[in-house]
Amino acid sequence: LRVTAALPIEVGRAARTRNALLEAGFELLVDRPIDLISINDLVAAADVAKGSFFNHFDSKHEFAEIIATDLRAAMEKAIKHANAKIADPVEWLAQGIQVPVESALSQPQRARVMLRMAARTTIADHPLNRGVAAMVKACVAQGALRSEAANSGMIFWLGLCHVLTRNVVERDLSRAKAADEVRNILFLGLRGLGIEEKRVRQLAVEGRANILKASFRPHIVDGPLWKS
Amino acid sequence: LRVTAALPIEVGRAARTRNALLEAGFELLVDRPIDLISINDLVAAADVAKGSFFNHFDSKHEFAEIIATDLRAAMEKAIKHANAKIADPVEWLAQGIQVPVESALSQPQRARVMLRMAARTTIADHPLNRGVAAMVKACVAQGALRSEAANSGMIFWLGLCHVLTRNVVERDLSRAKAADEVRNILFLGLRGLGIEEKRVRQLAVEGRANILKASFRPHIVDGPLWKS
DNA sequence: TGTACATCAGTGAACGCGCGTTCACTGATGTAC
DNA sequence: TGTACATCAGTGAACGCGCGTTCACTGATGTAC
Numbered sequence: 001l002r003v004t005a006a007l008p009i010e011v012g013r014a015a016r017t018r019n020a021l022l023e024a025g026f027e028l029l030v031d032r033p034i035d036l037i038s039i040n041d042l043v044a045a046a047d048v049a050k051g052s053f054f055n056h057f058d059s060k061h062e063f064a065e066i067i068a069t070d071l072r073a074a075m076e077k078a079i080k081h082a083n084a085k086i087a088d089p090v091e092w093l094a095q096g097i098q099v100p101v102e103s104a105l106s107q108p109q110r111a112r113v114m115l116r117m118a119a120r121t122t123i124a125d126h127p128l129n130r131g132v133a134a135m136v137k138a139c140v141a142q143g144a145l146r147s148e149a150a151n152s153g154m155i156f157w158l159g160l161c162h163v164l165t166r167n168v169v170e171r172d173l174s175r176a177k178a179a180d181e182v183r184n185i186l187f188l189g190l191r192g193l194g195i196e197e198k199r200v201r202q203l204a205v206e207g208r209a210n211i212l213k214a215s216f217r218p219h220i221v222d223g224p225l226w227k228s
Numbered sequence: 229l230r231v232t233a234a235l236p237i238e239v240g241r242a243a244r245t246r247n248a249l250l251e252a253g254f255e256l257l258v259d260r261p262i263d264l265i266s267i268n269d270l271v272a273a274a275d276v277a278k279g280s281f282f283n284h285f286d287s288k289h290e291f292a293e294i295i296a297t298d299l300r301a302a303m304e305k306a307i308k309h310a311n312a313k314i315a316d317p318v319e320w321l322a323q324g325i326q327v328p329v330e331s332a333l334s335q336p337q338r339a340r341v342m343l344r345m346a347a348r349t350t351i352a353d354h355p356l357n358r359g360v361a362a363m364v365k366a367c368v369a370q371g372a373l374r375s376e377a378a379n380s381g382m383i384f385w386l387g388l389c390h391v392l393t394r395n396v397v398e399r400d401l402s403r404a405k406a407a408d409e410v411r412n413i414l415f416l417g418l419r420g421l422g423i424e425e426k427r428v429r430q431l432a433v434e435g436r437a438n439i440l441k442a443s444f445r446p447h448i449v450d451g452p453l454w455k456s
Numbered sequence: 457t458g459t460a461c462a463t464c465a466g467t468g469a470a471c472g473c474g475c476g477t478t479c480a481c482t483g484a485t486g487t488a489c
Numbered sequence: 490t491g492t493a494c495a496t497c498a499g500t501g502a503a504c505g506c507g508c509g510t511t512c513a514c515t516g517a518t519g520t521a522c
Binding site for chain 2: 148158
């Protein structure tokens with residue numbers, strides 16, 4: 001009986017080792033920063049030989065960057081997936097807050113690692129931020145927002161997404177409390193952007209209801225977490 | 229000629245060594261995280277013997293925590309100082325955004341280190357956050373804000389302060405661009421909180437003008453950076 | 457103020473440990489025919 | 490499909506370096522009288 005027989009045939013030995021290292025790295029990053037994780041720790045957690053690490057990665061920081069990039073890509077994919085069914089760009093903004101919050105509630109480890117890795121988060125051409133910028137631009141294009149949002153709407157919304165997700169993760173909020181926060185922040189944020197009161201109330205209440213629903217899982221998207 | 233003669237007599241030998249280490253630590257933290265700074269690096273930068281570090285600090289992380297705490301205390305003092313002259317709590321909120329932005333413009337090193345150390349930033353009883361909570365509470369008490377702000381106004385405003393300061397530091401914004409961002413974020417944020425349009429316009433324009441003014445230095449508060 | 461002594465704090469050599477990195481070897485996987 | 494061979498990737502011992510920490514010694518500072 002070979003150990004490898006238990007795993008899908010199409011995943012080769014090299015990919016299995018690589019994935020084991022990335023998964024181990026991810027799990028260790030939940031609790032401490034990459035600089036406090038040694039390669040000894042990594043290979044022990046992945047149950048591979050020390051030398052194998054250097055067969056796959058040039059350095060520990062390149063390794064951590066791959067984990068961060070893959071997690072961000074998964075989040076980006078989830079937001080795109082959620083927004084694909086929606087026509088109104090203002091609703092995209094509301095989803096853009098709900099998806100990471102839902103992810104923080106049901107995949108708290110991923111959220112923890114992402115927040116730990118969230119360096120240089122206000123740069124416009126960061127992939128996740130580009131998504132927010134596109135949402136805001138679409139809203140501006142259809143005249144839904146007040147003029148100040150054209151220039152600063154992206155960092156405004158980004159700041160709100162970020163602080164809300166952080167709040168859920170760091171204070172370990174219950175689903176009910178997180179849902180209330182989503183409603184409030186959607187209300188304050190969308191009103192700030194200049195959306196009319198009635199529409200804002202509707203979106204805020206919907207947002208709260210979504211987070212409360214156990215069936216709301218926009219962040220679950222098929223495919224492996226670790227890309228080749 | 230003794231080296232010590234060049235320094236104020238009232239600062240003893242022990243305090244001088246301690247301050248040199250803290251100052252060196254601060255300067256190294258501008259460029260990299262504490263885990264990538266060795267005690268060899270610290271004592272070399274401070275120009276003291278290796279053993280001296282352990283005469284003053286139990287560990288590197290206690291040392292870094294002292295630096296972070298002292299920087300936060302200086303920022304807190306600056307905000308309190310700026311708000312002492314102001315009666316209207318809504319203006320406190322506006323100042324609460326302007327002080328860190330002005331600090332980021334004229335003391336970018338401090339801002340960099342503070343952002344690097346900004347762990348667990350949404351916890352309510354973190355000293356700086358308590359200040360924001362108090363400002364929001366005062367606004368709510370006088371009925372200036374919409375109801376959603378009573379529960380979530382603190383993290384809403386905190387998120388905006390944080391993202392704006394981060395934006396200025398990471399993108400190295402010019403004073404003019406930073407002033408525009410302050411105006412826009414004040415506008416979007418205060419409107420979101422429910423302040424009436426006319427008042428918001430006034431505060432946003434004032435905020436921009438303050439940042440543009442070279443004489444606006446609310447963050448400069450007397451006293452040594454490193455407490456005993 | 458001056459002297460004698462105690463305590464405090466600076467010094468840098470020495471220590472052993474854990475780190476990242478290398479590499480010769482081995483067995484698994486892929487390829488040619 | 491089976492065989493022979495080449496290449497790929499896993500292994501873990503070995504390496505030397507830099508790290509945090511200790512400590513005996515020294516000189517500065519503080520205290521008593």
